[in-house]
Amino acid sequence: MIKENLEKIRATVPEGVTLVAVSKTKPVSDVQEAYDAGQRIFGENHALEMRDKHEALPTDIQWHFIGHLQTNKIKYIIPFVTLIHSIDTANLLEAVNKEAQKHHRVVDCLLQFHIAQEETKFGLDLEEARELLESDAFRQMEHVRLCGVMGMATFTDDMEEVRKEFRHLKSIFNTLKNDYFAGQAQFKEISMGMSDDYPIAIEEGATMVRVGSKIFGIRSKK
Numbered sequence: 120m121i122k123e124n125l126e127k128i129r130a131t132v133p134e135g136v137t138l139v140a141v142s143k144t145k146p147v148s149d150v151q152e153a154y155d156a157g158q159r160i161f162g163e164n165h166a167l168e169m170r171d172k173h174e175a176l177p178t179d180i181q182w183h184f185i186g187h188l189q190t191n192k193i194k195y196i197i198p199f200v201t202l203i204h205s206i207d208t209a210n211l212l213e214a215v216n217k218e219a220q221k222h223h224r225v226v227d228c229l230l231q232f233h234i235a236q237e238e239t240k241f242g243l244d245l246e247e248a249r250e251l252l253e254s255d256a257f258r259q260m261e262h263v264r265l266c267g268v269m270g271m272a273t274f275t276d277d278m279e280e281v282r283k284e285f286r287h288l289k290s291i292f293n294t295l296k297n298d299y300f301a302g303q304a305q306f307k308e309i310s311m312g313m314s315d316d317y318p319i320a321i322e323e324g325a326t327m328v329r330v331g332s333k334i335f336g337i338r339s340k341k
């Protein structure tokens with residue numbers, strides 16, 4: 120079914136929007152099946168799980184980290200990660216920078232914003248992002264490269280609320296682009312939208328969608 124699911128989703132994702140196949144909790148064999156169907160970009164939210172899958176699977180896979188990243192786990196993913204979507208504090212970005220330096224890498228990252236109504240979802244607000252971007256510490260970080268923003272909408276059936284939150288993230292992106300990244304081509308990504316809301320996210324300007332269960336099936340709760 121994975122191949123069929125992927126084909127269905129691809130038909131709804133326009134050119135220029137990157138599909139991140141979220142394979143968290145799913146076995147290596149499922150990732151391989153998606154790989155065989157042509158998928159090369161996968162998202163994971165646990166560092167050790169991502170490392171183990173990276174070691175077991177083809178080397179041309181691009182691994183995106185999409186979950187809350189604990190500082191002591193950064194080292195497991197820095198050697199190979201393609202994009203970290205979930206930078207939610209200045210300290211985390213600094214710690215990623217430090218680890219990337221050890222590996223002589225410049226690691227691409229997105230700033231995660233809190234756009235949902237739930238208290239539990241991680242992320243910055245605009246003021247915190249400004250503080251980070253205007254800090255001396257940030258200016259000295261030569262081993263991370265900010266490429267855009269990420270957010271998760273409220274878990275709700277109210278699609279108008281979800282749309283409003285995606286618009287909010289897009290406006291945050293526009294503000295940051297204008298104030299800090301004008302003329303910097305790499306700052307272009309808006310990562311928003313999951314299985315149930317990615318079509319709305321695309322309508323509202325997503326450049327990356329993160330789709331799990333619509334490709335791999337429902338996850339059993341851990």
Ligand SMILES: *Cc1c(COP(=O)(O)O)cnc(C)c1O
Nearest residue numbers: 141164185313314329330331332
């Ligand atoms: C699990 C997860 C997804 C994918 O969720 P689905 O509803 O299965 O598509 C996307 N983004 C993040 C940050 C996730 O943790």
